[in-house]
Amino acid sequence: MKYSKILPAFLSALVMLMSSHFLSAQVKSDYDKETDFSEYKTYSFEGWQKNSDEQLNEFDKKRVLQSLQSEFEARGMVHDEDNADAKIALFVVLNQKTSTTAYTDFMGGYGYGPRWGWGMGAGNVSATTTYSNDDYTEGTLVVDMYDSDNNQLIWQGILTSTVTEKPEKREKTIPKNIKKLMKKFPVDKVK
Numbered sequence: 001m002k003y004s005k006i007l008p009a010f011l012s013a014l015v016m017l018m019s020s021h022f023l024s025a026q027v028k029s030d031y032d033k034e035t036d037f038s039e040y041k042t043y044s045f046e047g048w049q050k051n052s053d054e055q056l057n058e059f060d061k062k063r064v065l066q067s068l069q070s071e072f073e074a075r076g077m078v079h080d081e082d083n084a085d086a087k088i089a090l091f092v093v094l095n096q097k098t099s100t101t102a103y104t105d106f107m108g109g110y111g112y113g114p115r116w117g118w119g120m121g122a123g124n125v126s127a128t129t130t131y132s133n134d135d136y137t138e139g140t141l142v143v144d145m146y147d148s149d150n151n152q153l154i155w156q157g158i159l160t161s162t163v164t165e166k167p168e169k170r171e172k173t174i175p176k177n178i179k180k181l182m183k184k185f186p187v188d189k190v191k
Contacts, residue, residue: 025176027160028184029155029158029181029185031186035147041085043072043078043086043088045068048092052091052093055092055093056092086148090141094163097135097137097138099133100131101131106126138162141160143156143159143181157181
């Protein structure tokens, strides 16, 4: 296969791969390996740390809380604000970011070249690189679970994702991303 066909295809695939990073949520998790999470049957929401929820509108706060509640219930835990085994604290950070994408278009003359045969002439190749900048908002949600008796941190989940501007998309992506985060929780869904 000729290099003139391989290189543009390779660069296009590379740009698509790099762009796909911004489409999916990244999750991290850590937990106390000595904790038996199956013993936690109830939880309470302790609120948003450092008033970080002021960066969210009421609809998105509700989506986050309902999604977490649904995921904890799927793991056999019941929401109880008065007498909970575990406390859940939330923290969110929104940052404005810019991504730069470069695309190189290779152009050349057609003709007969040595070792190439008919096709792109090796001596007449030129390249033009186009750059584009895209501004976006990156959101990070930190979910901390503490033991209610001793206030020790027992689990932390961190979700980082690009925040979409369209509310109807956030209505779908927030529960989807919370579900992805909760797959890292030490207790699987109860069947």
